[in-house]
Amino acid sequence: MNGVSRATLALGLAAVALSLATLAGLPTPLQAVAAIAVLVVLPGQALVRLIQVTDVALGALLVLALGLATLTAVSTAMFYLAVWSWQACVVTMGVITVLACTARARREATS
Amino acid sequence: MTSTLDAPTRTVRRWRGRDAWCALAGVVSLALAVGAASTVSVPVNSDLGLVALLPYPFWAGLLLLNIAFVVALRGDAAGPARRSVMIWLIVVLVLVLFGTAAFVTDVPRGEVAFRHLGIADALSRTKGIDPDIDAYFNWPGFFALLATLLGATGLDPVTVALWAPVFNVGLWLMAVAVLTGYLTRDRRRRWLALWIFCLGNWQDQDYLSPQAFGFFLHLVVIALVVGPLAARLPEFRGFKRAALVSWWRRRSAAERRPGHRVGALAVILLLVTAICASHQLTPFMLLIAITALTLSGRVWPSRLPLIIAVVLMFWLVYPASAYLVGHPPLADAGLQLATDANVVDRVSGSAGHVLVVQIRVVLTIVLWALAAVGAVRDWRRGRLDIRVVLLAVTPILLFPAQSYGGEMLIRVSLFALPFIALQACSVLLPAEGSTRPSSRRAVYLALTCFLLALLAVTGRFGNAKYDVFTDGEIDAVAAVQEVAPTGSAIISAANPTPWRSEAYLEHRYRTISNLCLSDLTTATCGPIVYDYARHNAAGAVVILTRSSEASLVLQGTSSARELAELEEWLSVQDGVELVYSNADARAYRVTP
Numbered sequence: 001m002n003g004v005s006r007a008t009l010a011l012g013l014a015a016v017a018l019s020l021a022t023l024a025g026l027p028t029p030l031q032a033v034a035a036i037a038v039l040v041v042l043p044g045q046a047l048v049r050l051i052q053v054t055d056v057a058l059g060a061l062l063v064l065a066l067g068l069a070t071l072t073a074v075s076t077a078m079f080y081l082a083v084w085s086w087q088a089c090v091v092t093m094g095v096i097t098v099l100a101c102t103a104r105a106r107r108e109a110t111s
Numbered sequence: 112m113t114s115t116l117d118a119p120t121r122t123v124r125r126w127r128g129r130d131a132w133c134a135l136a137g138v139v140s141l142a143l144a145v146g147a148a149s150t151v152s153v154p155v156n157s158d159l160g161l162v163a164l165l166p167y168p169f170w171a172g173l174l175l176l177n178i179a180f181v182v183a184l185r186g187d188a189a190g191p192a193r194r195s196v197m198i199w200l201i202v203v204l205v206l207v208l209f210g211t212a213a214f215v216t217d218v219p220r221g222e223v224a225f226r227h228l229g230i231a232d233a234l235s236r237t238k239g240i241d242p243d244i245d246a247y248f249n250w251p252g253f254f255a256l257l258a259t260l261l262g263a264t265g266l267d268p269v270t271v272a273l274w275a276p277v278f279n280v281g282l283w284l285m286a287v288a289v290l291t292g293y294l295t296r297d298r299r300r301r302w303l304a305l306w307i308f309c310l311g312n313w314q315d316q317d318y319l320s321p322q323a324f325g326f327f328l329h330l331v332v333i334a335l336v337v338g339p340l341a342a343r344l345p346e347f348r349g350f351k352r353a354a355l356v357s358w359w360r361r362r363s364a365a366e367r368r369p370g371h372r373v374g375a376l377a378v379i380l381l382l383v384t385a386i387c388a389s390h391q392l393t394p395f396m397l398l399i400a401i402t403a404l405t406l407s408g409r410v411w412p413s414r415l416p417l418i419i420a421v422v423l424m425f426w427l428v429y430p431a432s433a434y435l436v437g438h439p440p441l442a443d444a445g446l447q448l449a450t451d452a453n454v455v456d457r458v459s460g461s462a463g464h465v466l467v468v469q470i471r472v473v474l475t476i477v478l479w480a481l482a483a484v485g486a487v488r489d490w491r492r493g494r495l496d497i498r499v500v501l502l503a504v505t506p507i508l509l510f511p512a513q514s515y516g517g518e519m520l521i522r523v524s525l526f527a528l529p530f531i532a533l534q535a536c537s538v539l540l541p542a543e544g545s546t547r548p549s550s551r552r553a554v555y556l557a558l559t560c561f562l563l564a565l566l567a568v569t570g571r572f573g574n575a576k577y578d579v580f581t582d583g584e585i586d587a588v589a590a591v592q593e594v595a596p597t598g599s600a601i602i603s604a605a606n607p608t609p610w611r612s613e614a615y616l617e618h619r620y621r622t623i624s625n626l627c628l629s630d631l632t633t634a635t636c637g638p639i640v641y642d643y644a645r646h647n648a649a650g651a652v653v654i655l656t657r658s659s660e661a662s663l664v665l666q667g668t669s670s671a672r673e674l675a676e677l678e679e680w681l682s683v684q685d686g687v688e689l690v691y692s693n694a695d696a697r698a699y700r701v702t703p
Contacts, residue, residue, distance in 0.1 A: 028265055035263035051374030058338060061289045064282065065331040066378060068256065068324070069385035075255035076388050080430075082239040084255070086262030 012101035019094035040067035046100035136179035143172030148214035158463025161572035181557040219272035229615035231257040242433035249434040252388030253321035275319035286330035307532035310563040313570030325393030339375040341365040387426040460667040467573030485537030503530035577662035587696030598649035604659035644701035
């Protein structure tokens with residue numbers, strides 16, 4: 001993984017670990033924290049890193065906006081396809097995060 | 112023109128005594144306001160709402176908070192107080208203004224939040240979308256999001272609804288902060304704009320709703336448009352065709368890196384899709400705002416309005432087509448119709464209620480007047496930012512297009528508010544940009560902010576008599592859900608009833624005010640309600656709650672005596688039986 005930043009690696013691994021933890025189930029406050037992280041914050045952060053926002057405030061705003069909008073799109077699509085379950089959404093958002101991290105890692109490796 | 116496309120610079124400053132005192136004043140204000148609000152007992156029995164019951168420490172806390180903010184904003188010659196102090200004071204203001212009801216009661220305010228929980232619950236049970244159910248299932252994006260978040264987090268839905276206003280306003284403020292960062296370099300102006308945005312936010316649209324979510328995404332899109340997707344303008348040489356064409360062609364992108372612009376465009380496409388899937392009105396507000404900005408030459412991708420229009424049209428003609436077949440978009444268009452629904456029909460009811468409505472109007476007019484004077488002042492100095500004016504004014508264009516259930520004026524004032532607040536700062540702060548306000552001006556500013564806060568609390572919580580529910584009403588609704596068989600109708604006096612959060616699809620929910628329209632006299636309305644209940648194959652349960660009856664009396668639709676007569680008549684009809692009763696509600700089962 002030459003050239004891949006630790007942040008990208010940590011983000012991808014956190015998405016996998018927290019997705020599994022959320023699916024396995026945690027005590028109530030931890031479950032909420034883990035679920036919000038894996039459904040909104042981590043995908044938002046991974047997608048923001050793809051577009052390389054330099055303004056910190058705009059970046060922080062886009063983490064939430066992108067995370068929420070992506071989850072809205074994923075959940076709505078699953079309902080229309082009649083395949084919705086919150087577990088499927090967790091898995092999908094985890095996969096999106098990992099894919100975004102992979103794309104970022106490839107960019108980092110080639111730059 | 113006050114315009115910047117660079118990231119705002121950070122100023123590292125040491126803690127000073129004034130900063131510490133301002134932060135401490137914030138703590139004291141919060142303690143006073145929360146302590147005072149928690150002493151208020153429900154039900155709220157004043158026609159003026161919560162404002163009549165909040166004890167004086169609440170107002171003392173609010174006054175102290177506004178003074179602390181103005182002192183912090185005034186700061187010194189280098190600028191306002193530290194960023195952390197300013198943020199802390201805004202957090203306190205959000206908790207005081209938007210969390211007050213949560214400190215009074217554990218029950219979410221307003222019926223609609225319960226209904227929205229019910230829709231998310233219905234989605235998660237059916238795991239599919241039937242657009243023929245109602246309008247919500249034609250714009251299900253927000254409810255799909257809510258269903259997923261509630262399922263995955265395991266959070267209590269009622270607690271989520273209770274704190275949603277604080278959370279939503281927090282999101283809005285983040286977006287407004289970034290947005291104003293692109294519109295002005297003046298730090299005092301930006302902090303004050305956030306403060307005024309909170310103080311002018313009487314519209315009460317921050318509850319758990321697609322509107323609150325859509326408004327957040329709308330603000331983010333606008334931030335991207337005035338930020339990474341902005342255009343740099345050449346000198347303007349008049350309105351002749353050749354000069355205009357030349358001016359348009361010589362525009363350049365403010366963001367020099369094409370990859371970043373493409374990234375911003377991709378983000379906008381995703382956000383617009385989420386907005387279109389979640390809310391009826393917000394995409395139109397966004398479309399006219401972006402179109403106006405584009406026509407002014409301030410947006411680099413000039414086809415952006417077309418892209419938004421295509422996404423919007425796709426949503427309307429495909430996923431939302433079931434609703435639109437029976438509800439053409441311009442069916443209730445027209446200035447007269449909109450004025451009647453949004454103004455005339457709302458300024459009626461008891462003296463206290465009319466006063467609250469008038470205070471909302473006054474608050475809006477005061478802010479718009481300040482913004483107008485500020486715009487003239489900026490224009491005279493050659494500093495008027497046309498983007499701010501366009502973003503403040505364009506929402507008005509939708510006013511005659513739809514009455515929106517009598518709420519269009521509320522939505523117009525909400526969508527204009529961030530820009531009205533920013534423009535109003537031109538009057539409230541010294542004319543010379545970035546100048547420290549004088550002591551006298553600071554006193555006026557503190558008094559103005561406190562007055563606006565007073566009006567905001569009055570306007571925002573003015574319906575507390577019927578939108579703050581008691582535990583008795585919650586118990587009554589739960590009891591009705593238990594006794595009402597599947598397929599039966601549940602009939603309440605009026606919409607302010609904490610119902611439909613469960614079994615959204617299992618019952619037909621009706622209100623007496625809708626069944627009988629304007630005539631709620633026993634002679635006319637009684638037989639209509641009784642016949643409707645009896646002719647429902649699975650029967651019906653009529654629930655009469657304190658809040659639903661209060662709403663009809665407060666808004667002048669009926670009187671307490673008329674409603675008591677109606678209930679008395681209904682209770683002695685064949686097949687009608689009292690099945691639940693407490694101090695705040697009665698429920699009658701009507702067998703078919």
